[in-house]
Amino acid sequence: MSTTDQVTDVQIIGAGLSGLTAARVLTDAGRHVSIIDKGRGVGGRLATRRIDDATFDHGAQFFTVRGDDFREVIEQAIADGVVAVWCHGFDNDDGYPRYYCPQGMTGLAKWLTADLRKRGIAIDTATRAAHIEATTDAWRLPLVDGGERLARSLIVTAPVPQTLQLLDDGAVSLSAEVSEQLGQITYKPTFALLVRLDAPSAVQPPGGIQRTEDDLFTFIADNHLKGVSATPALTFHVNGPVSTSRWDDKPADIIADLLVEAAPWIGDATVVDTQLQKWKFAGPYTPHPDRHLVVTTSPGPLVLAGDAFGGPKVEGAFNSGMSAGQALLA
Ligand SMILES: Cc1cc2nc3c(=O)[nH]c(=O)nc-3n(C[C@H](O)[C@H](O)[C@H](O)COP(=O)(O)OP(=O)(O)OC[C@H]3O[C@@H](n4cnc5c(N)ncnc54)[C@H](O)[C@@H]3O)c2cc1C
Known part of the structure; x- marks a missing residue:
């Protein structure tokens, strides 16, 4: 129009x-x-972003399917190669598919x-x-x-x-x-820290770690293990309280502090590049x-x-x- x-x-x-x-x-x-x-x-x-040859999902990481209407659409998307099963649970296999693109x-x-x-x-x-x-x-x-x-x-x-x-x-x-x-x-804000690495991270397959709002990082994704990125690329989602309290801080300061906390999942790899995405309205409370x-x-x-x-x-x-x-x- x-x-x-x-x-x-x-x-x-x-x-x-x-x-x-x-x-x-x-x-x-x-x-x-x-x-x-x-x-x-x-x-x-x-939301998906590229930094050089690395690809990051920085909004929703995966989804589940419960209703028949959504299932019908997702089955078509699977048939077209647009959606696939990532895993059946991040800590243990509970039998329910977690889908990704x-x-x-x-x-x-x-x-x-x-x-x-x-x-x-x-x-x-x-x-x-x-x-x-x-x-x-x-x-x-x-x-x-x-x-x-x-x-x-x-x-x-x-x-x-x-x-x-x-x-x-x-x-x-x-x-x-x-x-x-x-x-x-009202909405929960969420920071997404994107970290490009020169070598594989310390995250284990299937490449997703789901945690709670009591943890600093509520979700950690290895986009390479997930099958989204050609090269090692981590996404860290930060909990609502920390994202709220640091909202107006300088991005460089936030990134520096978060990288210290992210060290266990970065492992021996070297950080090549970082970006911070700030989601003001990540999800309704x-x-x-x-x-x-x-x-x-x-x-x-x-x-x-x-x-x-x-x-x-x-x-x-x-x-x-x-x-x-x-x-x-x-
Ligand atoms: C960090 C993060 C992690 C998440 N993780 C998960 C997950 O793992 N699993 C899960 O199921 N869900 C997850 N979610 C939630 C999921 O992404 C959302 O529930 C869903 O994508 C919302 O879709 P929507 O169409 O309602 O809103 P949106 O996707 O926000 O779409 C609204 C659109 O409106 C547009 N818009 C707004 N104002 C205007 C304007 N004035 N003019 C024109 N356009 C405008 C925006 O640009 C936007 O594209 C996550 C979300 C975030 C942010």
């Missing part, structure tokens, strides 16, 4: 898993959908995107909504880099505090009840009880979705996207 005054049927903000899933549901039903995402690529928190976790989003584009759906990255405003007969999204989008229905999948800001900046008022519900959804929320129906349906509604996981984002798409069909 162009950035002129055309009014589209459904505009989706966010090409993460929830937005892409909502688009799939709506497209399957013959609705016309357009997606924008402020990121350079699709995927949102399904051999091309990096963005692979799942890219696969969904390719399918939607084949069906004529416009998915524009590096396209940021400045705010959301209501006109008499459509939702209007002015874009930060110029132009605008107009739509009869709107699905917003950004983290809730960002969505509230978009609505506030566009003078969209919410009922006291909805404001209170959404105001209670207390998701909304419903899988989507229709905030208002005037000038058209405005539906909120994302893992704040389906639960703070990859499958939660999928479930919320499905639910939001189905809500518009209903």
Whole structure:
């Protein structure tokens, strides 16, 4: 869709898993959908980064599958070589598959995107909504880099505090009840320390160490053992309290301190390069009880979705996207 005054049927903000899933549901039903995402690529928190010949998953590391709808999609992705089983538990084998994407976790989003584009759906990255405003007969999204989008229905999948800001900046008022519900959804921040090594790390197969919020590092991934990176590359996720308390510190200081703590997993290898990714909204502490929320129906349906509604996981984002798409069909 162009950035002129055309009014589209459904505009989706966010090409993460929830937005892409909502688009799939709506497209399957013959609705016309357009997606924008402020990121350079699709995927949102399904995030993969390259540093030279090393590849890092730095958002979601793996996912599980419980529901039949998600299973159906993941089985297709497995058949297409986009998803595979990483292991059946990180400490011990509990029989439940932990899935990953051999091309990096963005692979799942890219696969969904390719399918939607084949069906004529416009998915524009590096396209940021400045705010959301209501006109008499459509939702209007002015874009930060110029132009605008107009739509009869709107699905917003950004983290809730960002969505509230978009609505506030566009003078969209919410009922006291909805404001209170959404105001209670707070997020855990997470640092991801990316470490490129010159030799294999001390992490053992299968290359994932899952720990708790009581540990400094909540997850440690060896992207090489995992099968994502051609060369040794570690990702360390830092717990919420430390990520919060050090949020404004100089990245170089944070990296230096974290590397000291990371030494047991780096082993005898030499650190070649590091980067720090700061996720301000890594996951909701207390998701909304419903899988989507229709905030208002005037000038058209405005539906909120994302893992704040389906639960703070990859499958939660999928479930919320499905639910939001189905809500518009209903
Ligand atoms: C560090 C980390 C580790 C994780 N580990 C796991 C794990 O191991 N297993 C698991 O199941 N889950 C994990 N998760 C959670 C999982 O990644 C998320 O639940 C899921 O990816 C969320 O998808 P979403 O579509 O709801 O949101 P997102 O993926 O965040 O998508 C929202 C999109 O909206 C876009 N957007 C926001 N504002 C605007 C705007 N104004 N204009 C245009 N676009 C906008 C953003 O760019 C983004 O792409 C992890 C998350 C993080 C951050």
